[in-house]
Amino acid sequence: MAEWKSRVGQLALLLAATIFSGCPVSVVTAPQLNASPAATDFGTTQTTRDLALENTGGGTLEWTAQEVTRADVDSPWVAADIPWLTLSINAGSITTDLDHITLTASRSGLSSGLYTNTGVQISGNGGTVTVPVSLTVEAQLQVTPKTLALS
16 A cells, blocks of 8 residues: 555656646647538528538548438438539548638539438547538429410
């Protein structure tokens, strides 16, 4: 028992000497993924949106991105090809800088309506973040025939 107390006392003295001597104590933290904004909406007219990725931890964050969908808000996200959405890049690494993914939407060939339950999922050694993405396509008025002869 006396040996144990002696060891604890030695450790306490070593810790106190380190703190009082001004020696810095460094703590190594793991990478931590952060994506901003937390959700994005293309609205009725926008075709590009920026998604910023940041390592809020330490070390190097290695990440990959993919398009995902879900049946409804209570369902899990599942990897899928979203025909109207394109990602500018789908992988990278971050230490202290930001990475940016440009999201591009194409309304060509889409029926009018609100497109939800789609997103971009970023995964890596700093965690996983899913950013919901939505898009609105307005109805287009079409008149047929284009000309009408009145008699």
